[in-house]
Amino acid sequence: MIKRQLRRAALATLKGGGAFGLIRDSAWRRRRLLILCFHGVALDDEDQWRPYLYISPQQLERRLEILRRENCAVLPLAEALERLYKRDLPPCSVALTFDDGQYDFYRQASPRLKQSGFPATVYLTTYYSELQRPIFSLVCSYMLWKARHVGSADLREFGIQGMAKLDSQQSREAAAGQIVQWADGQDLHGQQKDQIATSLAQRLGIDYDALRARRILQVMNPQEVKELAVAGVDFQLHTHRHRTPMSEELFRQEIRENRRRLASIIGGGQTHFCYPSGAYRPEFLPWLAAEGIVSAVTCDTGFATAESNRLLLPRLVDTSARTDLEFESWVTGVGHFLSRRRRAKLAYSSD
Numbered sequence: 136m137i138k139r140q141l142r143r144a145a146l147a148t149l150k151g152g153g154a155f156g157l158i159r160d161s162a163w164r165r166r167r168l169l170i171l172c173f174h175g176v177a178l179d180d181e182d183q184w185r186p187y188l189y190i191s192p193q194q195l196e197r198r199l200e201i202l203r204r205e206n207c208a209v210l211p212l213a214e215a216l217e218r219l220y221k222r223d224l225p226p227c228s229v230a231l232t233f234d235d236g237q238y239d240f241y242r243q244a245s246p247r248l249k250q251s252g253f254p255a256t257v258y259l260t261t262y263y264s265e266l267q268r269p270i271f272s273l274v275c276s277y278m279l280w281k282a283r284h285v286g287s288a289d290l291r292e293f294g295i296q297g298m299a300k301l302d303s304q305q306s307r308e309a310a311a312g313q314i315v316q317w318a319d320g321q322d323l324h325g326q327q328k329d330q331i332a333t334s335l336a337q338r339l340g341i342d343y344d345a346l347r348a349r350r351i352l353q354v355m356n357p358q359e360v361k362e363l364a365v366a367g368v369d370f371q372l373h374t375h376r377h378r379t380p381m382s383e384e385l386f387r388q389e390i391r392e393n394r395r396r397l398a399s400i401i402g403g404g405q406t407h408f409c410y411p412s413g414a415y416r417p418e419f420l421p422w423l424a425a426e427g428i429v430s431a432v433t434c435d436t437g438f439a440t441a442e443s444n445r446l447l448l449p450r451l452v453d454t455s456a457r458t459d460l461e462f463e464s465w466v467t468g469v470g471h472f473l474s475r476r477r478r479a480k481l482a483y484s485s486d
């Protein structure tokens with residue numbers, strides 16, 4: 136806490152002293168590409184449920200305004216990477232990426248991006264795009280959070296022994312994890328899992344039909360993906376089922392399936408990849424290369440440079456916890472010197 140306050144005070148002082156502009160316009164910054172990573176832009180209250188995964192639409196607007204004000208060169212991902220390795224980046228280069236492709240991108244992010252004129256890449260996971268149900272593992276956690284005021288609940292029919300405690304984040308996440316594990320153990324298909332979510336909602340007193348109708352925690356449907364692709368949004372690979380199996384055959388199958396489904400919606404040719412949940416292992420690199428992947432992004436914090444491994448590109452994950460000043464410090468480059476490097480929290484587990 137004190138560390139964070141000190142860092143913020145230091146940033147304010149540095150900004151006041153002109154260091155932000157100095158670093159932003161430096162040769163050092165010019166050799167670097169900031170790949171920004173966003174997940175969700177809240178349709179309702181998702182940013183209060185998972186502040187590290189969701190931001191408010193207002194926060195996105197402020198971020199885009201900062202990019203405009205700092206005269207950032209917001210480039211399409213492919214162009215940005217090509218110029219990074221040719222050492223030909225314009226000053227203050229940024230690329231915008233959004234993981235998963237949830238409906239809130241269509242509803243909240245895309246109109247705001249359009250207004251700003253900034254290009255963006257969406258790493259789309261295709262299984263839930265076709266299923267058109269809330270992502271099971273996420274919606275279980277979200278509903279337990281929604282029901283947090285009841286304190287505890289009898290969820291034995293969902294594989295939880297004893298009363299499930301809902302009054303702390305830790306116990307809710309543990310309960311959600313148990314439910315997901317219990318469902319996974321039964322080898323159910325997506326609609327059966329959605330039935331479980333429906334029953335869980337009923338037990339918790341949540342209107343699941345209303346939640347579904349608002350498309351909360353759902354991935355964009357193929358029609359929406361197509362519409363945005365026509366409008367210029369770049370869609371790239373994120374595996375079909377948001378998972379990276381440790382078997383080469385299954386891992387490559389995930390990419391092929393993801394690519395095949397994307398090809399059927401918007402045409403093929405996708406060669407950029409994002410590791411689901413930011414989770415990567417050295418074994419994956421040759422498998423990705425064998426599938427013709429030319430770039431892969433992680434959720435590790437940092438700038439990409441011409442020395443970065445193309446299949447392990449760091450990003451800056453934006454979260455509700457990041458202040459505008461901290462965000463601006465990263466855009467200009469100052470953040471690199473002051474912030475802690477850390478791996479981002481996981482997006483959602485495979486299911």
Ligand SMILES: [Zn+2]
Nearest residue numbers: 234235412482
């Ligand atoms: Zn993801």
